[in-house]
Amino acid sequence: LLSNTGTAFEHEIAVAVSTPKATTSQLQAQALVGAIVGLLPVALGLMFYPAMRGVGRAGMNFLLALTVGLLAFLLIDMTAEALELASEAAALFQGTAMVWLAGLASFLLLMAIGRWRGQPEGLALAFFIALGIGLHNFGEGLAIGGAFAAGSAGLGTFLVLGFALHNVTEGIGIAAPMLRFRPPLWTFPALTLLAGGPAVLGMWAGSLAYAPQWSALALAVGAGAILQVMIEVGSYLMRQNRDRKAVLFSPAVIGGFLGGIAFMYATAALIKV
Template sequence: ALGIGLHNLGEGLAIGAAFASGAAGLGTFLVLGFTLHNITEGIGIAAPILKQRPPLRTFAALTLLAGGPAVIGLWIGSLAYAPQWSALALAVGAGAILQVIVELVSMQLRQRADGTRALLAPSAMAGLAAGVGFMYLTAMLVKI
């Protein structure tokens, strides 16, 4: 949860910087994209401890630990009034997404004997194509 929280700090910086720079469309798309992406992170935090049946306050604490930094990042990113600070905050957000991609690919290669083949599977390529298509759609609809 702590690692995900630090990762979410970068996402919050990107969202705040997008809104601070006046790109509300970009900020909205970032919120939607990060929301979809963070659903899986929540499952990744909760699944390993479900068999132990922890109290509800444990889940609340883990939620705050993982999600709180995103709010802090949003506040910090929203203070980025100079273009160079906005660019830095957006770059940190892009780095957060790159970190997820690198981790997932390396996990796939470590855990499966056919890791390279699985990365090139039709379903993986379709997901990549859908992501790139969504990126280009966002670029067409959002003016920075």
């Protein structure tokens, strides 16, 4: 493809498929798939909230560390994917620099907002976690939508199942900071929508208007948001314990952190097969 500015773009299509067009039935079907990938798994994870309230101090530390672990995996995964997509973009966009600068700007902006009225905890921290996960789920929606748009229905279906399993733990991570509080009922659907809803938007964008530079930018913003959430959750974990430094090396925290990474790695491996 040659743009009106003379910039050339190369893209290989393995099998010729018709150009996707937005129709009501298509958008509804994609919204359903996005809900299965994003909304349903997060909602299932949040349903563990009543059972999680009975955990003691060590259990609380384990769940918070589990949240940091799964976010650490998402951070590495999103950054790697953003850099890979940036390498496919036109030189005009300076992909690598764009990714790092967008991630840094996202991180600093959210840190400033989060610390505007003190350190976030409880419901505020849960919403920050949901926001970071929502931006990650937007990237997952892009991948699924792009697979269907390219005619890879088999790959798209497999990604739907893999991402749905992958995302169940995210709801548990969102619920962890709220265990010492009794949030109103409306917060649960709101958190589900914030964390899972972007998967629907990603589906639409990926199938109708996919471009590597904009996908890389979205993932970079998400990576910066997740880094901010990791710092806030870690800070909250330390504030909940008297011996702030020693708790970081306690069996519950180390086990939770490694467990979060291991679960996300194992479920992500199913998607890569």
